Amino acid sequence: MHIETQTGVIERGPDRRARYAAGKALRQIVPRETLADFTPAANRNALAIIAETERDRIQSLLPLRRKSMAESPHAFLRGAADVMAADLATQPAPGIRAQVCGDCHLMNFGAFISPEGHALFDVNDFDETLPEVDVTIDLRRFATSVVLAALGAGKSERGARAVARAAVKAYRRAVIELASLTPLQAWNRRVPLRDVVAKLRNRVLHQAVRAVASARQSEDDCADNFPKVVQGDAGARRIEDKRPRLFHLDDGAADQFDVDGLIAAAFANLPPHVASLLRRYHLADIAFKAVGVGSVGTYCTIALFLSPDEEPLFLQVKEAKRSVLERFGLGAWRGAQGERVVGGQRMMQAASDIFLGPMRDPASKREFYMRQLKTRRLGGLTELLQNHDLLDYAKLCGRTLARAHARSADAMTLAGYMGKSEAFDDALVSFAILYARQNAEDYIAFCAQHGATPALP
Template sequence: MGSSSDIKDLLRERVAAKYTIDDLKETGKKIRETAPIESLAAVSKIDRDPVQFINSVEQNLTESLLPMRHQRMGASQAAFFRGTAELMAYDLRQGEKSGINLLIDGDAHLQNFGFYASPERNLLFDLNDFDEAQINSFEFDIKRLLTSVYLLGDQQGFEADKLDELVQTDASIYRKTLRDLFKLGALDRFYQSTEVKHLMQEIPGAEDSQLLAKFVKKATKRNNDSVVKKYTLTTDDGHMRFKDDPPSSVRLDQATYQAIYDGFTQYRKTTRADILVLLSQYRITDIIHHSVGIGSFGTNCYLVLLSGLGGGHIVLQVKEALPPRQELLPHTERMTLQQEVSQGQRIIAAQMILQKASDPFLGWFNVGDKSYYVRQFRDMKGSVDLEELNFTEFQYYTQITAYLLAMAHAQTPQAAVVTGYLDKHFDSAVQRWSKWYLNQVKADYSAFLRAVDTHLLA
């Protein structure tokens, strides 16, 4: 079954009243008999061509942007890892797994966590990318997170022994946080906070980090007004429009402009009632193609400038919603929009479930066979530059992300099964697997660089 259809089932699902948390935990303990925790450390020969897989994904992207995409991916092993979620997704599906399925992020590496504003204008820190969200084995997320800890830590030259210990600690934090969350009722789990000030208190010593405080300050300055100032200009006749900055920001042809313009009518209907009323006071004054990121660089992505009644502007981002990358690989069946929740709705639904609070402007729309999702562009949004962190700060950061991943998973009731399945041996099992997979990432990165050098990739 395709991942989007799975999410559709999740949205309809009701956990039968006859089941208790203890029942679900007992189910998890029984799963150890068929999927021992030690099996999560099992490794096997990976037999696939990374270049072929990258090519398969890039057939769905804008060809003219591929050279710049490859340049960004080639900057470092970590950048390559960010841009090739399809490789690890495939490898995880081929390997040993628990089979305990719940809503996962699908791409929960260290750099897919970031700052953003709650509707109440509080600064939050949480998962911030959901393009790969799907129903799958819970450990896929923790393995991707821990592999990224090794990858970024290795790239920064941190000692191997310290990284081994840190990765096991991160796994332990995930396990214990999930366990503790299911000592609470469902409503209390739902109301858990990801406000920065709360998270800093959860990890001993994190409050004292001056560097982390610097990133918090930077994020709070990155608001809607600063976005308007940076990306727009006022024409001689007094109209505001986006600045041209090719190849990242380019003008649209009339047909594309009209399609996105018309899609906004659909989008408004998917927003909350209060946002619908708010948007009724704004009109579209410009749309531009604006490419961002690494993994999503090359997808159709737009900025929409809205001008309000009585003044003021909002910048919204419209991103094409592709299926999870693993569905773009060779010999993988894809489902049509008529058979499933649209890809845009899949991504937005996952974001609203996995985040503790979300951008109030979230929504989606479809144009023909393409699906899009919408969010506010860079409003109090930011990330931590991991290359600036010393080991102690890196340690705080990774522990916070492990804590947040457990909070995200705990929103799916099936995560109670995970709490019964896990024991202390889990920490070592996923640590060993992630350390082994680090070498696979390095090998894939080398193959990618050779393919670019020999023009097998643009």
């Protein structure tokens, strides 16, 4: 049976049993045990790769980026996505493809507000996202991040292995569950923050997270927005500087791209109903923001919009560069980079921001994307959960990643490859332990190069 459409013929695909068998057959081609190994390439030079990524960043922000990366081995991993992408390009992979995050670590999950006003937990960073990439690219980086976070929390290597195994197991079990659903049911699956709170075993943590979540009254709660709005010298409302991560651009930096043209480009790419909503606000101020670890040095601005009654709306305008995965041959993208990021977020997130949209600066020709800025309280939940209950947080992230992958991958094929035993879990965790050791060596060399004292557990 097939259906004729304007774009071609949609053939009836194999059923669940056949797709599970196809995934299981992949074990003969790429045995799960082969995923456990990591041997660095003979010509590997992590510091050279990092230096290459710094060439087109804002040079005045490189000291902040290096300081951030030197804080811990986990922070170094976050800033060295290019290094790991280069390493993963030489590793075996089963070829089960999906839209991937591309920079999948524990700090790139978080809580946000859906357009309907619901607090959700999801993957929350897509700067390196790419379609049609093997899912183990995300899983290897995710498992390594869990190991490093556990080691940083004072656990032994054996303890870190146990936490990472639980996280990968949570992913595998979630994929198996999603495989039993219809495509529409799997697509609509969400992770409400209230369910996350309800499952917390630590009573003190449960109360703290619940208080943070319930403190969010509405998206226009001025006390909850970040950054802070203050009165300028001329009486106009503006964004308060908080150096070194939030500040107004000097004339030289500001002239590198056309802010007015960028905002105009944003309007052109928004759906008409969203553009109509944004026109009810006016642009009052724009400031530079150095975000995260890996993104420090790329162009990222916070635009303050005000309603006629001076109610604030913060939008983040961030540069979209070529994905590190594409740079090292793990995937390909032929369109605009802003469209890549926006498309990846819409594919992987259960509910995307209504202001999310790509744009291009007409002056510099740089690619950007726009989205609404997260509130401070919800943005801090990631740190709160990770610092107080790493095991449950890692498992939550594993389940969330499974849901994100299942929106584009065939969950039944993936379930067939992973299987019901813990062979897949053990293999991924063994790789993560080996890569964590390599990451520690790179981290020490990086600190030595930049005169920083390594913070090793």
